[in-house]
Ligand SMILES: [Fe+2]
């Protein structure tokens with residue numbers, strides 16, 4: 441199968457899963473039901489720092505220059521997002537200097553991602569699948585902020601953070617289209633995507649309701 445065709449099928453598989461989400465379901469999952477702007481911004485700090493650390497961790501052991509560029513950009517962007525979210529928390533009176541996002545350790549998804557050895561798996565799980573989840577989560581978060589009357593936080597996400605996450609996702613997608621050219625590489629990428637969808641905190645409720653997320657066929 442051609443790389444583009446393979447990736448189109450993976451996207452279809454992800455979209456089918458996302459279509460089953462309720463309109464605040466990713467927020468409820470990741471916060472274990474505590475859906476309020478400050479809690480969700482604090483959780484976002486953890487996601488941003490983990491994404492930045494992973495991209496930096498992978499950089500020296502990822503030989504492909506196009507992947508290095510994506511990871512280097514992501515490493516910087518995610519820490520920039522961390523700074524913007526911290527600033528917003530301070531404006532909301534929730535001083536982020538009192539809060540350590542990694543106080544309870546890294547997430548299960550971070551632990552999984554850290555163990556990935558091949559570039560195809562790393563890009564499939566990181567810039568591609570994790571950013572696809574971020575895209576859905578951020579859309580739900582923007583809508584939630586508006587409904588809670590916090591238009592400023594909604595604007596920060598809609599105007600700055602979300603377009604950059606979408607850019608990371610597109611870079612991941614392009615890499616996979618170009619490099620997933622054999623059945624072996626396609627299998628590595630598909631497994632990495634499915635594991636990411638099964639482990640991500642944002643999809644926890646959905647994964648619990650679903651049987652065989654790991655094993656469902658691509659097409
Ligand atoms: Fe980010």
Ligand SMILES: [Fe+2]
Nearest residue numbers: 571604605608
């Ligand atoms: Fe990102």
